[in-house]
Amino acid sequence: MAGKEGRRVPDASPKRAPPRRLRLSDREAVTHGLRQSFWGDLHHHAVTARWPAFFIGAALVFVLCNLCFATLYMLGDDPVANARPGAFLDYFFFSMETFATVGYGDMHPRTPYGHAVAAIGAFIGVCALAVTTGLIFTRFTQPRARVLFARAPVVAMFDGAKTLMIRFANERHNVIVDASARLWLMRSEYSKEGVFYRRFLRLALTRDESPMFALSWTIMHVIDEASPLHGWTAQDFAESDASLILIFEGHDETASQTLRARRDYPIADTLYGRDYVDIMDLSETGLVSIDYSRFHDTREAAQPLA
Structure with missing residues (x-):
């Protein structure tokens, strides 16, 4: 709807959430109007997901993060020593080694830009390792009655x-x-x-x-x-x-x-x-x-x- 000055006024009514079908014991129910946020309840989804889905999701996040950091290395001026200039795979595997805090030593940052990107990657990698370890521990220690x-x-x-x-x-x-x-x-x-x-x-x-x-x-x-x-x-x-x-x-x-x-x-x-x-x-x-x-x-x- 247009206002007095010709500007479009956003609709204040919230968007309706899509219906969800739930199974409650021997009955089925359909819910409406409750917006579900995957990122807002990420811990619950990570703990309740099946083991294959959990590990596949963790692997996808790991690969995507390293793809992003490999792209950042590509934007620098030869930021990694012993990496072939413009070789995306070299930067990708160097990012994985940094994330995992392996540090083989063959490749290492040699410019301030490379050191900055590597430091950010190492920090995120350490945090990701801690979160993943905590989630796996939580999943293993959940009491389950047989x-x-x-x-x-x-x-x-x-x-x-x-x-x-x-x-x-x-x-x-x-x-x-x-x-x-x-x-x-x-x-x-x-x-x-x-x-x-x-x-x-x-x-x-x-x-x-x-x-x-x-x-x-x-x-x-x-x-x-x-x-x-x-x-x-x-x-x-x-x-x-x-x-x-x-x-x-x-x-x-x-x-x-x-x-x-x-x-x-x-x-x-x-x-x-x-x-x-x-x-x-x-x-x-x-x-x-x-x-x-x-x-x-x-x-x-x-x-x-x-």
Whole structure:
């Protein structure tokens, strides 16, 4: 729009950010209007990128920086000794040696201009090495739990009560102390005013803590009168759009770090009237044998659901 003096007035309205498609557990969502800045959140991208992408990105930055400095050397008047005049590759490899602080000695700056460019390159190289080392250290030291979750929850009778059960195991077989588990039910609801919202309901567990977690653990939620799932039938489970969120936390004795793991289940995937196959056998000598090849297997519940 033109102003009174004929000058163009920039549009004050911000540009709309392109939509982003996100995967949230078993659902997909599309976000609008939130501008994402790659450079403003570079640390997050560097830490969460896959290892091949991380190293490819680091190599590209390294090569591009040295290409820029090789161009700067080309602009000088024979700034590097023992480099062929006008030989871009000589300047490029000299820049790489300076960045990496190798210093073979065959080529070295011999003019004030060459020394200035080399000093800037060495400073950037030292900083880049420190940043890269820090990022690699951060990526390696991130605590990651190796927890195997069952593919689907089950609902069966246990101790005379209808019970929702989820089994998970420690794939590392090391000792995780002060282990805890929390189970949440996430469902869609409408307020009295007709406003749509998500409600999170904590499901009480018969045992939500364990002093040691090394093999497997089956958490149980009794579906009684106090349970949000009270009165649900197999059809209710199959037709519901709610989700179960299981959060595990514990302290790894080996790494001295707190570990967390999460698994989301569409509640429609719950196997109603089925129970997990027992994976633990006890020999006559007292040796415990665990068969993880049957970890996800289920069977018809021994007692029909009430």
